[in-house]
Amino acid sequence: MAIMGLNEDEYFASGHRACAGCAEALAIRHILKAAGKNTIVAHATGCMEVVSTPYPETAWKLPWVHAAFQNVSAVASGVREALNAKGQMDTNVIAFGGDGASFDIGFASLSGALERGHKFLYVATDNEAYMNTGIQRSGATFPYANTTTSPAGKVIHGKENPKKPLPFIVAAHGIEYVASTSVTNLFDLKTKVEKALKVNGPSFIHVMVSCVPGWKIEPSQSIEILRKSIECGIFVPYEIEKGILKLNQPLKERKPVDDYLKSQGRFKHVTPQDIQKIQAYVDERYNFLIENNGKKLFDNLYR
Amino acid sequence: MVAKKVVISGADAIAEAVKMCKPKVLPMYPITPSTLIPEKLSEFVFNGEIDAKMIHVESEHSAASALFGAYAAGVRSFTATASNGLAYMHEMIPIISAARFPAVMAVANRTISGPINIWNDHSDSMSERDQGWIQLYVESSQEAFDTILMAYKLAEKENVSLPVMVCLDGFYLSHVFEPVQLEEQQSVDKFLPDYKPKDYLDVNSPKTFGPIAFPNSFMEFHEQEENAMQEALKEILTINLEFKKQFNRVYGDGLIEEIELADAEYAIVTVGSVTGTARVAVEELRQQGKKVGVIKIKSIRPFPKEELIKATKNLKSIGVIDKHVSLGSDGAVTLDVKSALYGTSVKVEGFIAGLGGRDITVEKIKKVFECLEKGNKGYWLK
Numbered sequence: 001m002a003i004m005g006l007n008e009d010e011y012f013a014s015g016h017r018a019c020a021g022c023a024e025a026l027a028i029r030h031i032l033k034a035a036g037k038n039t040i041v042a043h044a045t046g047c048m049e050v051v052s053t054p055y056p057e058t059a060w061k062l063p064w065v066h067a068a069f070q071n072v073s074a075v076a077s078g079v080r081e082a083l084n085a086k087g088q089m090d091t092n093v094i095a096f097g098g099d100g101a102s103f104d105i106g107f108a109s110l111s112g113a114l115e116r117g118h119k120f121l122y123v124a125t126d127n128e129a130y131m132n133t134g135i136q137r138s139g140a141t142f143p144y145a146n147t148t149t150s151p152a153g154k155v156i157h158g159k160e161n162p163k164k165p166l167p168f169i170v171a172a173h174g175i176e177y178v179a180s181t182s183v184t185n186l187f188d189l190k191t192k193v194e195k196a197l198k199v200n201g202p203s204f205i206h207v208m209v210s211c212v213p214g215w216k217i218e219p220s221q222s223i224e225i226l227r228k229s230i231e232c233g234i235f236v237p238y239e240i241e242k243g244i245l246k247l248n249q250p251l252k253e254r255k256p257v258d259d260y261l262k263s264q265g266r267f268k269h270v271t272p273q274d275i276q277k278i279q280a281y282v283d284e285r286y287n288f289l290i291e292n293n294g295k296k297l298f299d300n301l302y303r
Numbered sequence: 304m305v306a307k308k309v310v311i312s313g314a315d316a317i318a319e320a321v322k323m324c325k326p327k328v329l330p331m332y333p334i335t336p337s338t339l340i341p342e343k344l345s346e347f348v349f350n351g352e353i354d355a356k357m358i359h360v361e362s363e364h365s366a367a368s369a370l371f372g373a374y375a376a377g378v379r380s381f382t383a384t385a386s387n388g389l390a391y392m393h394e395m396i397p398i399i400s401a402a403r404f405p406a407v408m409a410v411a412n413r414t415i416s417g418p419i420n421i422w423n424d425h426s427d428s429m430s431e432r433d434q435g436w437i438q439l440y441v442e443s444s445q446e447a448f449d450t451i452l453m454a455y456k457l458a459e460k461e462n463v464s465l466p467v468m469v470c471l472d473g474f475y476l477s478h479v480f481e482p483v484q485l486e487e488q489q490s491v492d493k494f495l496p497d498y499k500p501k502d503y504l505d506v507n508s509p510k511t512f513g514p515i516a517f518p519n520s521f522m523e524f525h526e527q528e529e530n531a532m533q534e535a536l537k538e539i540l541t542i543n544l545e546f547k548k549q550f551n552r553v554y555g556d557g558l559i560e561e562i563e564l565a566d567a568e569y570a571i572v573t574v575g576s577v578t579g580t581a582r583v584a585v586e587e588l589r590q591q592g593k594k595v596g597v598i599k600i601k602s603i604r605p606f607p608k609e610e611l612i613k614a615t616k617n618l619k620s621i622g623v624i625d626k627h628v629s630l631g632s633d634g635a636v637t638l639d640v641k642s643a644l645y646g647t648s649v650k651v652e653g654f655i656a657g658l659g660g661r662d663i664t665v666e667k668i669k670k671v672f673e674c675l676e677k678g679n680k681g682y683w684l685k
Contacts, residue, residue: 040504040506049513054514054515055514060511063509063511065513071364074369075369075375078369078370078371079372079375079376081327082377082378091506109361109364109368112362112365116358116359
């Protein structure tokens, strides 16, 4: 039965090998539902490629291609231009990369593809660490998170640096549509994918996804924890359309970060002093977004 | 285009040939000395002389990746690089061949840093010889032009389905102007039909490309590539003859070329443009009554073992001129030649030469023959 306009067709089949409660698999499933049949997917190396394509099996009911870790934007560029050469301008090309592939190793490839203006949607599924290789810190890892390369040490309490603001860096390329969303609101996700695919050029969606083993949560908590991140302003759904920032659900009342942090094993080591610093960091970022809500922050170069 | 003879650089000869092969997508990143190739192709695209889209990628890694993407989507494509550019592509090189995409890439051979050096040797492409690409080395600009046409035909043979590197010596060929016969488009079309892949990304018939292969299937992927390499050995011979029939030019048997070997006692093995110098040295030595010859190896991968055994069966010893050394071992070609001739009575000596653009002169090659005659060990031709 079609639930409130969600596509009944499945393009990411069940039976893949993702963990129970994997929010990234859920995100992909619903992004593909929004994109529909006339879509080609390019994927960076990461959990999703591993769990979905153990040769000779595949979970993909759409044409799907994977080459390496840092180059999905370049692969998608080649696919896009080849399709155009064959007159298939209306076929969607979606590139998926995790936070490692998008924020770090594939950053140059992404920037190059944005600058060249290919018509494709890049989806960065962000679970805030290199989960596929065993939970190492990435440029997207939240401060103080305990990872295997930023451990909760006696001297250094987890990740030392802020989270790289990738959607803003992407928006600074002057592309028409950038959005940040999560799997807590599938209609928001659907709307944003549909908008992004209408752009005649590059578009970008940042999707916040929890990770059961990486965040040290229960499978049943994977959606709840993302809701909590929104309630305390750590994760903020927004769009940057033609350079104008729009917060999709500004909070009437913002909760402190304590409950969000205490719900996850990756933050269980933080001290009250650490929590104060995290709260200050979140306040600063949230206030920046509120202050700029509705403002034109970037040029729109690719019309 | 009607057939005509022009005086152009080796790089332009490559670009002219690529144009006639009608690729649809051209991912390009400039690096000396291959840069003239993307420059010429850009002129063709921006002047509407070729119906292809340039992808001005931000790195060689992305050039190889976009090449991969274009072939995944089922169109003919091309790129060119050299030196550190090829090294930067390294990760994608075996991924493209394992995907069995019939890509063609020109490599304007230049050494790899360090120290940084822009001049010619073969350390860039020789370092990629184990990665499932066919490697054809050329001696002249005409051979560069012709080999591009043959490379697409070879790569796209269903029993081969492997990518091809066409290697031309940086500067010595890429930047040197020589007369080149450009063929008629109609004849090229006859020689190289349209590219019609069986499998590609198609929304009406979804397939998965680039899955993860566990230990229970990984070896079979490589075994199939090796089988395809053996098929390529045969196809190269056939295509060489087909090319002769169509265009009346021929390069040995396609794999190797025997030069003055009939009565020779000593020979050197050459790869690429140094063959021209060797031809002069042999001509002069023969005037002095020396029984010397040259074996030019065109196909480094697949390596023509049987042809080499046949070509060397009456020789006393051979010297291999290597423009790349596998440090701690031997020259790359020396290793292959020794392996091919293992169990025969032919003595093989390796000579490392021309690294980082050091001249290989006629005199140096004459010294190699002198060394072979005396039965001395091979050495570095400095």
